[in-house]
Amino acid sequence: MRAIARSISQCRSALQHQACQYSSGFVRRQKLLTNTYSGFVYKHANNAEFDIFQRPRFSVISRALSIDAAHVSNGDENRAGPLVEYERRIAAGELVDGDACQVGTLRELQRLYDELVQSADACRLDRYTASAKSGRSRWLWSRFIPQSSSSPVKGLYLYGGVGTGKTMLMDLFYDQLKCSWRKKRIHFHDFMLDVHRCLRKHKGVEDPLEVVAGEISDDAILLCLDEFMVTDVADALILNRLFGHLFSNGIILVSTSNRAPDKLYEGGLQRDLFLPFIASLKERCVVHEIGSAVDYRKLTSAEQGFYFVGKDLSGFLIQKFQQLIGEHEAGPQEAEVVMGRTLKVPLGADGIAYFPFEELCDRPMGAADYFGLCKKYHTLALEGVPIFGLHNRTAAYRFVTLVDVMYENKARLLCTAEGTPFELFEKIVTISDAQQMAPRTSSRSRKNDDSGLCVDNELGFAKERTISRLTEMNSKEYLEHHAATIGEKSSQEGAIHDKTVQA
Numbered sequence: 001m002r003a004i005a006r007s008i009s010q011c012r013s014a015l016q017h018q019a020c021q022y023s024s025g026f027v028r029r030q031k032l033l034t035n036t037y038s039g040f041v042y043k044h045a046n047n048a049e050f051d052i053f054q055r056p057r058f059s060v061i062s063r064a065l066s067i068d069a070a071h072v073s074n075g076d077e078n079r080a081g082p083l084v085e086y087e088r089r090i091a092a093g094e095l096v097d098g099d100a101c102q103v104g105t106l107r108e109l110q111r112l113y114d115e116l117v118q119s120a121d122a123c124r125l126d127r128y129t130a131s132a133k134s135g136r137s138r139w140l141w142s143r144f145i146p147q148s149s150s151s152p153v154k155g156l157y158l159y160g161g162v163g164t165g166k167t168m169l170m171d172l173f174y175d176q177l178k179c180s181w182r183k184k185r186i187h188f189h190d191f192m193l194d195v196h197r198c199l200r201k202h203k204g205v206e207d208p209l210e211v212v213a214g215e216i217s218d219d220a221i222l223l224c225l226d227e228f229m230v231t232d233v234a235d236a237l238i239l240n241r242l243f244g245h246l247f248s249n250g251i252i253l254v255s256t257s258n259r260a261p262d263k264l265y266e267g268g269l270q271r272d273l274f275l276p277f278i279a280s281l282k283e284r285c286v287v288h289e290i291g292s293a294v295d296y297r298k299l300t301s302a303e304q305g306f307y308f309v310g311k312d313l314s315g316f317l318i319q320k321f322q323q324l325i326g327e328h329e330a331g332p333q334e335a336e337v338v339m340g341r342t343l344k345v346p347l348g349a350d351g352i353a354y355f356p357f358e359e360l361c362d363r364p365m366g367a368a369d370y371f372g373l374c375k376k377y378h379t380l381a382l383e384g385v386p387i388f389g390l391h392n393r394t395a396a397y398r399f400v401t402l403v404d405v406m407y408e409n410k411a412r413l414l415c416t417a418e419g420t421p422f423e424l425f426e427k428i429v430t431i432s433d434a435q436q437m438a439p440r441t442s443s444r445s446r447k448n449d450d451s452g453l454c455v456d457n458e459l460g461f462a463k464e465r466t467i468s469r470l471t472e473m474n475s476k477e478y479l480e481h482h483a484a485t486i487g488e489k490s491s492q493e494g495a496i497h498d499k500t501v502q503a
Contacts, residue, residue, distance in 0.1 A: 082173040083110040101291045102165055108156060108288045109173040112254070115153045116177070116222070122152050124250060125181040125221055150284070151221070155253035157228075157281060159260050160290030162468040166256035167226050169290075173254070174224050184220035187408045188228045188255075189367040189401070192235050195242065197338070209238060213245030221250055227404065227465075228257040230265040230274070231397070231458050237270065240277035247284050258465055261287055267431075267457045306414040307474045313416040314383055318354075320414055321381045325349040337372030345377075351486070353377040357384045361398040370402050374409040378486055385417035389427040389452040393459065396428060400462045407469045412482045421470040427453050430460035 083106045089095045120126060158166050174185045186194075195212060202208040216223070223246070230236050243253075257264070261281050265274050308316065321330070333348035343365075347354035353373065360382065373380070388396035406413055417424060434455045472478050 080176055081110045081113040082106055082169070082176055085176055086172060101160075102169065105158060105165075105169055105288060105290050108158075108286065109169060112153070112156050112286075113173060113176060116252070119153050120178075120181070123221060123252065125183075126178070127182045128180055149250050150247055151250045151252045153252055155255070155285040157253070157255050157257070157261060157285040157287045158290060159257045159287070162258060162465040163472075164290045166290060170224055170226065170254060170256050177222065181222060182220045183222040183224070185224040185226070187404075188225045189404060189408070190371065191225055192232075193338070193368050193371070195238070196234070199238075209241050210245050213242055213249060217246060217249035217251050222252045222254065225253065225255040226408075228255045228264070229259065229458075229462065230268070231462075233269045236265050236268055236274045240274065240280065243277060243280060247280065253281075253285055255285070258461055260289070263461075265458075306412065306479065307421075307470065308416045309418070309420060310416065311418060317381055317383050317414070317416050321347070321352065321354050324352050324379065324381075324414070330354070335373050335376045338368040343369055343373060345373075348377065351377055352379040352381065354381040355383070357382055357386065357395075357399075361395045361402065362392075365398060367401050367405055370405040371409075374405055374411050377411070378482070379412040379414060380406065382413065382415040385415055385424060387418050387427065388424055388454070390454040391452065393428075393454050393456060396425070396454075396459060396463075400459070400466045403466050403469050403473075407473060410482060410485065412479065413470075413473050421467040425463035425467060428459050428463050429453060429455055430457050431455060433460065 086095070086106055116123065116125065121129070158170065160166060171185070174183070177183050195216075198212040198215060199208050202211045205211055230239065243251075246253075259266075261278050264278060265271055268274065306320075328349040330347045330349040333345040333353070334342040335345055335353070337343050345353045346356070346359065353376075385399065386392060386395075388399070403413075405411075419426075434453070
């Protein structure tokens with residue numbers, strides 16, 4: 001029986017490895033597939049005229065990438081990794097050449113990839129070669145003699161400005177990893193939701209964080225977290241102990257962020273309890289900055305957008321909503337979110353939901369609610385996004401989270417707003433920005449209240465990412481990709497329905 005089980009395990013490993021080879025050529029994100037940027041936002045006036053913002057053409061060529069890839073591949077035709085794959089995609093015309101900053105990041109990712117391949121056994125990466133029995137023995141022995149089994153390979157913490165290709169490069173790295181490895185790629189928001197969900201499940205255990213960390217590391221030794229950003233005090237207070245257990249279990253962390261490690265949770269409540277995590281993060285990861293000044297999300301065309309600027313456009317948005325749902329009849333619906341809760345949707349039909357801004361961002365909602373919404377609806381019509389400032393800072397935080405979740409789920413946004421994405425956040429500034437504007441503005445002064453200026457470091461940094469993502473979500477490329485995905489899904493559902501009818 002054991003011989004049969006071992007044979008099945010070996011076959012499964014071989015098949016998955018073969019499937020991985022077939023799928024590695026697919027592109028997860030093609031943010032660099034364009035070299036022009038036409039207009040972005042349509043300004044609406046009397047439901048008729050639209051002004052299009054024009055941007056200059058952009059083109060960049062980096063010869064350093066070809067040289068580095070040649071050094072990597074020379075002498076070893078079977079050599080693989082993110083740098084080799086990146087060069088292959090450029091040669092195939094799937095990507096345009098990146099800038100020097102991206103080349104430097106690719107070197108780091110290739111270095112990490114090579115170290116993982118060489119130390120795969122020591123890192124216990126392959127889920128099929130690891131012995132379950134020896135794993136149980138190690139766990140039992142550790143109950144009597146606590147021991148650390150930190151990974152011999154350091155992870156990688158990538159940070160830089162918005163739209164510089166961090167997520168695309170990490171996904172490129174992740175796609176090259178063997179399918180048989182214990183790996184996981186997840187958005188940081190989603191990761192923390194899973195952690196809190198597991199903590200509730202293990203409530204009453206002596207150290208639930210240790211149990212949760214054990215479950216995470218049993219599932220994945222290589223953990224890739226996208227958009228690492230700490231704004232919630234509940235997350236900040238548990239990260240040090242959680243990752244202390246994870247790193248002791250041999251977890252290798254690869255993460256992207258807009259913030260340098262020392263800037264994480266800056267100005268947050270009880271930050272002194274968070275500082276040990278920063279030290280641990282810097283010890284277990286190589287920290288690398290992507291210094292590119294180019295926002296590749298904005299290098300897209302937007303000849304037909306879904307973002308409309310103006311006031312009193314409720315009737316116009318309803319009309320657009322009706323055009324999208326076609327012959328389907330819209331009505332109140334519900335979307336299941338978390339813990340058995342449901343979210344009431346004012347109007348919904350054919351995978352499209354309609355919300356006034358107040359009902360979605362002026363109420364106590366969070367990432368879990370927005371994730372639940374995106375699971376049921378592929379398009380959101382949002383009416384009346386306001387200019388953000390001191391008076392509606394909480395709503396601004398929720399809107400930032402909503403855009404993050406929609407972007408991660410490749411959802412489509414149809415909205416009316418009081419200003420362009422830049423104008424929406426013009427009154428949101430960081431402390432350093434405020435100090436440059438006026439000496440008193442950075443303090444909680446009467447002048448600050450009168451101007452409506454909101455001095456908030458976290459929101460001030462997050463706004464750049466939101467502006468960038470709103471730009472890409474309104475681009476022609478993004479919308480065409482969304483339409484193709486929905487069309488493919490509809491075809492698959494139709495085929496399933498036909499088979500059911502025939503049966």
